[in-house]
Amino acid sequence: MTTQIPDESAADQAFRAEARTFLEAHARPRPPGSSSSPLGKEMTAEAEAAHVQECRDWQATLAANGWAGISWPAEYGGRGGTVGQARIFAQEEARFDVSSGAFMVAIAMVGPTIIAHGVEEQKAYYLPRMLDGEHVWCQLFSEPGAGSDLAGLTTRAERDGDEFVVNGQKVWTSGAHFSDWGMLLARTDWDVPKHRGITYFLVDMRSPGIEVRPLRQITGYAHFNEVFLTDVRIPAANVLGEVNGGWGVAQTTLGNERAAIGGGGSGIGFKALLHLAEALGRTGDPTVRQDLARSYTRFELLNWLGQRARARAKQGKQPGSEASVMKMLASQRVAADSDLALALEGPAGMLQSGDAPEEGMFQQMFLNQWSVRIGGGTEQIQRNVLGERVLGLPSEPRPDKSLPFRDLPRN
Numbered sequence: 041m042t043t044q045i046p047d048e049s050a051a052d053q054a055f056r057a058e059a060r061t062f063l064e065a066h067a068r069p070r071p072p073g074s075s076s077s078p079l080g081k082e083m084t085a086e087a088e089a090a091h092v093q094e095c096r097d098w099q100a101t102l103a104a105n106g107w108a109g110i111s112w113p114a115e116y117g118g119r120g121g122t123v124g125q126a127r128i129f130a131q132e133e134a135r136f137d138v139s140s141g142a143f144m145v146a147i148a149m150v151g152p153t154i155i156a157h158g159v160e161e162q163k164a165y166y167l168p169r170m171l172d173g174e175h176v177w178c179q180l181f182s183e184p185g186a187g188s189d190l191a192g193l194t195t196r197a198e199r200d201g202d203e204f205v206v207n208g209q210k211v212w213t214s215g216a217h218f219s220d221w222g223m224l225l226a227r228t229d230w231d232v233p234k235h236r237g238i239t240y241f242l243v244d245m246r247s248p249g250i251e252v253r254p255l256r257q258i259t260g261y262a263h264f265n266e267v268f269l270t271d272v273r274i275p276a277a278n279v280l281g282e283v284n285g286g287w288g289v290a291q292t293t294l295g296n297e298r299a300a301i302g303g304g305g306s307g308i309g310f311k312a313l314l315h316l317a318e319a320l321g322r323t324g325d326p327t328v329r330q331d332l333a334r335s336y337t338r339f340e341l342l343n344w345l346g347q348r349a350r351a352r353a354k355q356g357k358q359p360g361s362e363a364s365v366m367k368m369l370a371s372q373r374v375a376a377d378s379d380l381a382l383a384l385e386g387p388a389g390m391l392q393s394g395d396a397p398e399e400g401m402f403q404q405m406f407l408n409q410w411s412v413r414i415g416g417g418t419e420q421i422q423r424n425v426l427g428e429r430v431l432g433l434p435s436e437p438r439p440d441k442s443l444p445f446r447d448l449p450r451n
């Protein structure tokens with residue numbers, strides 16, 4: 041099957057054909073109705089380890105053949121292409137049974153942050169190792185007392201010669217148990233307002249003093265973790281950006297995270313839902329047709345918002361408020377689509393795994409919806425961002441913005 045894009049330029053068509061030739065030679069077509077996302081699958085520790093290895097192998101294949109990091113600079117292992125080419129490749133890749141999901145944090149979040157804020161040595165070391173499948177990354181931002189209010193974090197980093205010594209606790213750290221590196225926010229100055237005393241570190245997850253404890257979720261799968269840091273020594277050369285300038289650096293990561301979650305949605309596309317309705321013989325039902333039309337509309341709106349975000353990236357801009365719109369719409373989509381899927385299944389919606397239709401893919405999507413709706417900033421926080429930055433509504437009162445962090449009341 042070929043993808044027809046009527047207004048695509050000759051150069052883009054040639055690029056699409058080249059991508060397709062590569063993919064056909066190196067990957068199997070994706071079975072109809074299946075998803076590349078682990079969100080639609082039941083996970084065991086063994087299945088997860090196999091998935092991570094498959095992701096590493098696929099990244100290595102991409103890198104070896106010049107298809108990794110399509111829009112990243114060639115000197116750091118990328119292809120040096122355009123954002124439009126990256127989109128074309130992603131469209132073609134989605135039709136094949138491959139995934140780079142374990143590299144989402146690396147390639148969609150920390151990579152662009154290092155490109156924007158890193159010094160030459162950092163770019164030269166870290167970027168190629170993400171693209172070739174060597175380094176899986178995780179995000180050590182949230183803490184038990186700092187989620188939505190991320191700038192309230194209390195993990196501390198104290199300078200000791202050429203190193204910082206870090207103590208504290210992180211939580212909800214996705215994939216920490218299989219990650220090689222982490223991006224870490226820690227407080228380096230307690231005597232300035234909270235946003236101004238934070239530093240962004242790149243930390244080797246095998247450093248002594250890091251203890252990773254898995255947390256089990258509603259799906260039965262331990263996707264994220266508590267991470268305890270006790271006297272962890274991080275070289276000063278691993279500071280990304282300026283000491284105490286980490287909040288600004290983190291905004292680059294968070295904007296890219298929202299765009300990635302909004303762009304990826306639930307990872308289960310409209311076609312899978314349509315496939316389910318067809319398989320259950322429900323596409324003639326007028327109310328189901330309306331629900332499917334609404335689902336399709338949300339899916340297409342997200343695609344168009346994604347185009348807008350890519351146009352912005354093409355101009356060299358970091359993701360802005362449109363990333364919050366995408367994140368919110370993706371949240372609404374995963375909630376509505378999983379409700380619809382389980383309603384279509386009827387009583388079978390109460391089954392799971394192999395007993396349920398599509399191997400329980402939609403039950404997993406339903407249970408996993410909160411990872412899209414909470415992870416990367418909750419729906420309420422996205423609404424705050426939109427209210428203040430897009431609609432120009434008055435901002436919430438924030439006395440904590442001007443007081444030294446040390447003097448703020450904390451739990």
Ligand SMILES: Cc1cc2nc3c(=O)[nH]c(=O)nc-3n(C[C@H](O)[C@H](O)[C@H](O)COP(=O)(O)OP(=O)(O)OC[C@H]3O[C@@H](n4cnc5c(N)ncnc54)[C@H](O)[C@@H]3O)c2cc1C
Binds near residue numbers: 411
């Ligand atoms: C699947 C998943 C994966 C995650 N992975 C990672 C990861 O890899 N790394 C990482 O660092 N973090 C990760 N997180 C954490 C995530 O970023 C936080 O859960 C999120 O920011 C919310 O913080 P919280 O859980 O502390 O909730 P809280 O901040 O305690 O919020 C509780 C409730 O209060 C609401 N609320 C809070 N403040 C406001 C406000 N000002 N206005 C209106 N409503 C408000 C929230 O919307 C929410 O409903 C992950 C979370 C999930 C669910």
